[in-house]
Amino acid sequence: MNSVAKSEGENLAVHFEIRFDPRYQTITTADVVDILTREIDPATSQYLNNLTIDSQSLEVQESLKALNAQVGQQTTVSTPPPTTTPPPPRRCTSLDLSYCKHLPYNVTSYPNILGHRSLADVEEDVIAFRELVDAECYRLAYDFVCQVLQPACISNQPEDLLQLPCRSFCREFWNGCGSRLPDKIKRLLDCSNFPEYADQGGCRAKPGCVQALQAKALSPRICDGVIDCPDLSDEKNCAYCRDGYMHCGVGRTCIPRGKRCDGKLDCANGSDEKDCRTYDW
Structure with missing residues (x-):
């Protein structure tokens, strides 16, 4: 608010900054005039005691813009922060990637470990994985790739669970094909994030472990x-x-x-x- 005090022969503009919180008390124009009147009285003023100003010469004008800004600021401060809606619980759904139709299971769930949230997301990266399989950089690349893109899903409460390839399976894939992986996939395909043992649904081991031991004379x-x-x-x-x-x-x-x-x-x-x-x- 601005106040204008008129003295003899010339106008003297005096600017006051008055702050109030409308949540606790409503301040009217008359209240402001009363405050200014006390401040221009030499007997009570701390700052204008060397001037003589006629209180009847005061003119007080409300600024709606300033008032709205003040109210808007108070509203912003008092508004509670938005709450984050938790994601829905994981649920199994039908395996829908035709490239991986030969897997020994038919249910998967999104998001997968690579962050794909839908079939459309998977199809954006499937070509890069198919090239690895075609390059024959690892004998079981197809099994591993499909188990990463479309991991098995196990019914559970309160939400269903993904069944990822076992850590050793991931490391063998990396040893054969890691150098060919795109940088984006390298960052996401961290074998330390894969479980170590397969019993009771912990992970899916590479197929034929016992046969492999026998083939190696072990x-x-x-x-x-x-x-x-x-x-x-x-x-x-x-x-x-x-x-x-x-x-x-x-x-x-x-x-x-x-x-x-x-x-x-x-x-x-x-x-x-x-x-x-x-x-x-």
């Missing part, structure tokens, strides 16, 4: 009490583990499969609670 590693395959297939169906039991990966200790991922350590090395994705510690 049959003594099968049922030797040490896990070599991420899906535990080299230590399953062994004479020292009864039906319905799983191997702990150390010695010949076996535990009931129902104790896998139950929140309690039953194996000495804790392998029965490793890479569990259905509960939080």
